[in-house]
Amino acid sequence: MRTAQQYKESLRRMRPNIYKFGELITDVTTHPATKRTVEGHAQIFEASLDPKYQDILTTTSPLTNTRVSRYLSIIQSPQDMIANLQMKRLMFNLTGTCTGGRCAGFNALNAMWAATYDIDHAKKTDYHQRLRAWLKDAQTQDITLSGALTDAKGDRSKSPSQQADPDLSLHIVKESEKGIVVRGAKVMICGVAAANELFIMPGSGYKELDKAYAVSFAIPRDIDGLTVIEARHPSDTRELEDGFDNPVTIGGITQAYLLFDDVFVPRDRVFLCGEYDFTTQAVMNFIAPYRAAIGGCVAGQGDVMVGAAALMARANGLSEKVFREKLTQMVMNNETTFGMGVAAGVLGSAHPSGVWIPSQLISNINKVHVATLPYETKRLAQEIAGGIAETGCLPSCKDLDDPKYGDLLKKYLAANCSGETRAKIARLIEWLTIGSGVPGCMHGGGSPDGAKLVINASTDFEHLMDLAKRLADIKENIRVEQKK
Ligand SMILES: Cc1cc2nc3c(=O)[nH]c(=O)nc-3n(C[C@H](O)[C@H](O)[C@H](O)COP(=O)(O)OP(=O)(O)OC[C@H]3O[C@@H](n4cnc5c(N)ncnc54)[C@H](O)[C@@H]3O)c2cc1C
Structure with missing residues (x-):
């Protein structure tokens, strides 16, 4: 597993593609707008190597047979879920804030682990094998993975294909044997500046007309065609102040917008490509662990x-x-x-x-x-x-x-x-x-x-009404007419 230093070096090697206040951030580890979120995430690496926290922050992977970050693991049991909650509580205890550049990615990969398994069984595809291979590599490299349930959604009363502008939800614009090209955006994603890669999955259940929006993949954060805009924050000015009352032990969280301008994703990193009938289940797979662990x-x-x-x-x-x-x-x-x-x-x-x-x-x-x-x-x-x-x-x-x-x-x-x-x-x-x-x-x-x-x-x-009826000894069938 990587040290905090190795993690920060990996971020420094990435192509700068993050902006704030109109300025390109050339080094996320030192720029005032992003260094705190990087420091917070770096504390995960430090704590993972500390024997005191190892059982919470790491686990043995059946893919590599080595200890890996729990944030890159498959949740396989109630004990894993409890450790997930303990891990998140511990990281808030240590940093005072959210290390959200990891948890949505962790949940998305678990959600798609189950979804790709189901799709492969139903449609004889090979998404699950691709995801296994990608995850093994991600665990070996010990990457930090952010997650995006894609949007921006546009008019909330309409589906993606009903929007006046088709780009209002992330969608496939081109497909070839080598891979897919995607366009669209994600607004509000945590901790991207601290991430090596991003895991993308649908944000909602889709119907056949929305087929092109049923897409999931993993990409490097600095991939060609992707621009990241860091959101401003009411406490920006205070965050930018260094001083005795603002030690770096307190982490920092950033929210960003992702702009996908015809990004090419190679086929071996694509885990869903048009199978709209599995999107609701994929989202439900995400919701359950995420809303428990939060x-x-x-x-x-x-x-x-x-x-x-x-x-x-x-x-x-x-x-x-x-x-x-x-x-x-x-x-x-x-x-x-x-x-x-x-x-x-x-x-x-x-x-x-x-x-x-x-x-x-x-x-x-x-x-x-x-x-x-x-x-x-x-x-x-x-x-x-x-x-x-x-x-x-x-x-x-x-x-x-x-x-x-x-x-x-x-x-x-x-x-x-x-x-x-x-x-x-x-x-x-x-x-x-x-x-x-x-x-x-x-x-x-x-x-x-x-x-x-x-x-x-x-x-x-x-069922609950039947319980009440039994106790009150009511045999009569009580119904109401459904209003239109
Ligand atoms: C701090 C923060 C961090 C985040 N980090 C991440 C992240 O790391 N990754 C990620 O993927 N996402 C992230 N998000 C995005 C988050 O998932 C969305 O904000 C959330 O799903 C709600 O969507 P929205 O903000 O577009 O709100 P909206 O969808 O606009 O909802 C606003 C209100 O309208 C209601 N509403 C919406 N649609 C309908 C409808 N059709 N009918 C009736 N009512 C409706 C909602 O219930 C809500 O009350 C983050 C958000 C925040 C605030």
């Missing part, structure tokens, strides 16, 4: 929020007992999403390809909790911390270190500890609650309303 992510960040809020209480001269109820609520929120994720994993089932698929019902309920509870945890952290942790309320590090008035600022920031320490805690809480530390709780992994559709479809209301 409970580990937000719990991991919540852990840091509990710690930082309690620290600020002490820094202000107050025992954390003053805030016992709030802190307890924060812990309950964390364990709710983590516990739901574990339950979804345990109550899953094995797909014939060997992939373990968590319970759709519980994973999707977890997605709704993930889109709700962390916001309360953030509110409580801010409430405990006081105004100093809200945005715009802490002078910049440059001012805190200014020879003319820096000492005065620190003097008046001091409470039950030095002003410098209080500034560090405030900065961390600001980061966790309103800064770039905020993971995609609401829409990452799909919208909560989308999850509610799955919850509704997975629930047998007739």
